[in-house]
Amino acid sequence: MPRAGLTPERVTAAAARLVDAQGTQALSLSRLATDLGVAAPSLYKHVGGLEDLLGRVSSLAVAMLADALAVSIMGRSGRDALTALAEAYRRFAHEHPGLYPLTQHRNVEATRSGEARRAVEVVVAALEGYRIPEERVIDAVRITRAALHGFVDIEIEGGFARPEPVDTSFEVLLEMLDSTLHRLGR
Structure with missing residues (x-):
């Protein structure tokens, strides 16, 4: 039954596929071993x-999100960067419904590996065009993260059941964020 070629990375990737498809409740070592043939x-x-x-x-999951956000903001600044960041964030949550929740919890491994820091640095880079004073940058990052996560979490859980287009509400959220970030800026 042993299968050559397993590494921590391959085991993690297989677990991530399982979690993304079926949620964390589906992850067990016995289930993963069966999937891997070991x-x-x-x-x-x-x-x-x-x-x-x-x-x-x-x-x-945090690394994947950071990668998606980083690619989205390349060559952009100000409102354009904010919009690209927000759309990439929302798309990631929809495309990875099992992994997305894992990006939101305090994660010792992501912190140790630097992935959490890298994700924050991408958000900071996206907000640079707003010229926010250094002492207020953490506020801007927290506000942006809270707004995006709150919206996306409610959306994914089916909390926007009214017939009006959710995309319109998302655009209004971005307008509000843009206005707030401009006020924080110089």
Whole structure:
């Protein structure tokens, strides 16, 4: 039953695919071992257990989100960068419904690996065009993250059940964010 070629990265990637498709509740070492064609105890050669594996998957999710955001803002600034960032954020949440929730929790592994810091740095870069004083940048990042996560989380959970287009509300949110970020700026 052993399968050559397993690495911590391959085990994590397989777990991420499972979580993305079926949610964290579907992740177990025995289920993952079956998917990988190995005995569950052999996974311990690559990960420290379920909690360690979930931390690794969470770190991967944060890295994937940071990558998507970074690509979206390249060559953009101001409102254009904010819009691109917000749309990429929203798209990531919709395309990765199982992984997205893992990007929102305090994650020791993502913090240790630097992925959480990198995600924040991408948001900071997206907001540079607003010329926000250094002492207020953290406020801008928190406001942006809270607004985007709040909207996306409600949307994904089906909380916008009225017939009016959700995209219109998202555009209004971006207008409000843009206005607030301009006020924080110089």
